[in-house]
Amino acid sequence: MESAGPPHPCLEEKTPHISLCRPGFEAPLREELLSRAPPAVLFPSPQGGRPMQGEGWVAWEEAADDATEAGGDRPLVFERQRLPAATFWEERDCAALAERITRRVLPQLAVRPPPYALHVFTPDPTGGKPQGTRAARLEAEVRGRWAQAQPASHAALLPAERFRGEGGRGSVWQLCLLAEGVWSALSPAELLPELYPGGVHRMRMDHRAPSRAYLKIEEALEVLGRQPRPRERAIDLGAAPGGWSYAFLKRGCRVLAVDRGPLKLTGPDALAGTLTHLREDGLRFRPxxxxxxxxxxxxxxxxxxxxxxxxLRKWLSGRWARRFIVNIKLPQREPLVALRPVQALFEGVPGLHWRIRQLYHDRREVTAMGELPAEALRPTKRGPVARPRPAERKRKKQGLAAARARGRS
Ligand SMILES: C[S@@+](CC[C@H](N)C(=O)[O-])C[C@H]1O[C@@H](n2cnc3c(N)ncnc32)[C@H](O)[C@@H]1O
Incomplete structure (x- = not known):
C-alpha cells in the first residue's frame, strides 16, 4: 500500500454533500433541500475554484454546525443519488486523477470492513459517448491502481451489481466526474439513497412490450422492492398502448386495463396472466x-x-388498493408546489408506506408508490371495502360482465 502522503489542499476545506438529479430539475431539488428542517445551506457560486452546482447536481451542507452526516430524513423526490461529505479533485487527466485520488482514498477504504463498491459516473448519464468513455477510463485506472496496491484483495472492490447482492452492507466509493475534475466520496452504504451508480436504474427493454412506458413500471417495481405475483389483481388506468399491463401480464397477474384508446399488445393470450380491456374513463372507474x-x-x-x-384521495379513502404505482405528470412551473398536496395526503393516511420519486425513466413526471398495511385494509361497516350484500354483489358482477363484453378489444 502506498503512503497516503500529505493531504490535498481541498481536503482541508469544507466537504459539501453532492445531490444528483435529472438534468433540468436542479431548481426543484434545490427547493427540496431548502425545505428540509433545518434548511440545507446551498452554494450559489464556486467556492475556492470548485464548481458548486452544474447540470444534474447541486452542492449543499447541513445548517447545524454539529451535523456531520447527510441522511435520516425522508428521501427527496428529485434526488437521484447523494455523495455525502465529498471532496473535489481538480484534474482533467484521468490517469493523473486516478493516481492522486487512489493514493488518498485506498488507505481509508482498507480500514473499513468489506464489502466495497466503486461507482464512477457523470452527473448526466445521457451525456453522450465522450463523457461515458472518460468515466470508464477513470474507473479502469482506479481499479488498476487498487489491484497494484492490494493484489490479494482487489476483487473486493466490487462492481455495483455484486455489491447490491451483499444486502446493503459495506462502503461505497463514488466518483462523480465533471469536466473540471471529480467529486469523490467514501461512505457507508446505508447513508446512500441508492446503491446504483449515480442513482440510475437503467432497465432493459423487452421487445414484446408495446411502449417505452414499460421501462418506468419496471423501474418503479424495483424501487418499491416488491414484484407482482401470479394471480394478483391489477387495475391499470390509462393503460394504452399497454406497457404497464404487459409487465403485470407477463408475471401472471389478472389485469383490468382501462383506457378509451386501443391496446397494442401482441398475443396477450400467450402471456401468463389474463387481460380485460375496459374502454372507460379512468377517473370515473370504480373497481x-x-x-x-x-x-x-x-x-x-x-x-x-x-x-x-x-x-389518489378517492382510492386511498376507499381503501380500494393494497398498493399503488401512480405516475404524476409535472406542470412546467413549480413542480414541487404541485406535489406538496400529494405528500400531505400520504402523510395523513395512517400506516401508509409511501415514496414519491423521479425515476431515471421518468421525464417531466414523478412516480408515487405506496403500500397499505393489512390492518388498514380490514373491512369496516361503513367503508367502501365492506363487502356488498349478496343481491348487490350479483348486480355488480353482472355489471362487470357487461362492461367486459362492451370493452373487450
Ligand atoms: C402515457 S399513456 C400511458 C402509457 C401506458 N402506461 C403504457 O405503459 O403503455 C397515457 C394514457 O392515458 C390515457 N388517458 C388519459 N386520460 C384518461 C382517462 N381519463 N381515462 C382513461 N385513460 C386516460 C390516454 O388515452 C393514454 O393512452
Whole structure:
C-alpha cells in the first residue's frame, strides 16, 4: 500500500454533500433541500475554484454546525443519488486523477470492513459517448491502481451489481466526474439513497412490450422492492398502448386495463396472466366489488397533478388498493408546489408506506408508490371495502360482465 502522503489542499476545506438529479430539475431539488428542517445551506457560486452546482447536481451542507452526516430524513423526490461529505479533485487527466485520488482514498477504504463498491459516473448519464468513455477510463485506472496496491484483495472492490447482492452492507466509493475534475466520496452504504451508480436504474427493454412506458413500471417495481405475483389483481388506468399491463401480464397477474384508446399488445393470450380491456374513463372507474381491495392500482393517465390528487384521495379513502404505482405528470412551473398536496395526503393516511420519486425513466413526471398495511385494509361497516350484500354483489358482477363484453378489444 502506498503512503497516503500529505493531504490535498481541498481536503482541508469544507466537504459539501453532492445531490444528483435529472438534468433540468436542479431548481426543484434545490427547493427540496431548502425545505428540509433545518434548511440545507446551498452554494450559489464556486467556492475556492470548485464548481458548486452544474447540470444534474447541486452542492449543499447541513445548517447545524454539529451535523456531520447527510441522511435520516425522508428521501427527496428529485434526488437521484447523494455523495455525502465529498471532496473535489481538480484534474482533467484521468490517469493523473486516478493516481492522486487512489493514493488518498485506498488507505481509508482498507480500514473499513468489506464489502466495497466503486461507482464512477457523470452527473448526466445521457451525456453522450465522450463523457461515458472518460468515466470508464477513470474507473479502469482506479481499479488498476487498487489491484497494484492490494493484489490479494482487489476483487473486493466490487462492481455495483455484486455489491447490491451483499444486502446493503459495506462502503461505497463514488466518483462523480465533471469536466473540471471529480467529486469523490467514501461512505457507508446505508447513508446512500441508492446503491446504483449515480442513482440510475437503467432497465432493459423487452421487445414484446408495446411502449417505452414499460421501462418506468419496471423501474418503479424495483424501487418499491416488491414484484407482482401470479394471480394478483391489477387495475391499470390509462393503460394504452399497454406497457404497464404487459409487465403485470407477463408475471401472471389478472389485469383490468382501462383506457378509451386501443391496446397494442401482441398475443396477450400467450402471456401468463389474463387481460380485460375496459374502454372507460379512468377517473370515473370504480373497481368491481369482487376485486376489492385490488392488489395493485396503476395509473399513467395524462392528467394534471390536481386531478391525480383527487384520484389518489378517492382510492386511498376507499381503501380500494393494497398498493399503488401512480405516475404524476409535472406542470412546467413549480413542480414541487404541485406535489406538496400529494405528500400531505400520504402523510395523513395512517400506516401508509409511501415514496414519491423521479425515476431515471421518468421525464417531466414523478412516480408515487405506496403500500397499505393489512390492518388498514380490514373491512369496516361503513367503508367502501365492506363487502356488498349478496343481491348487490350479483348486480355488480353482472355489471362487470357487461362492461367486459362492451370493452373487450
Ligand atoms: C402515457 S399513456 C400511458 C402509457 C401506458 N402506461 C403504457 O405503459 O403503455 C397515457 C394514457 O392515458 C390515457 N388517458 C388519459 N386520460 C384518461 C382517462 N381519463 N381515462 C382513461 N385513460 C386516460 C390516454 O388515452 C393514454 O393512452
Amino acid at each position: 368491481p366489488p369482487g376485486w376489492l381491495p385490488v392488489d395493485w392500482l396503476l395509473s399513467d393517465m395524462l392528467i394534471p397533478p390536481g386531478v391525480c390528487l383527487g384520484l
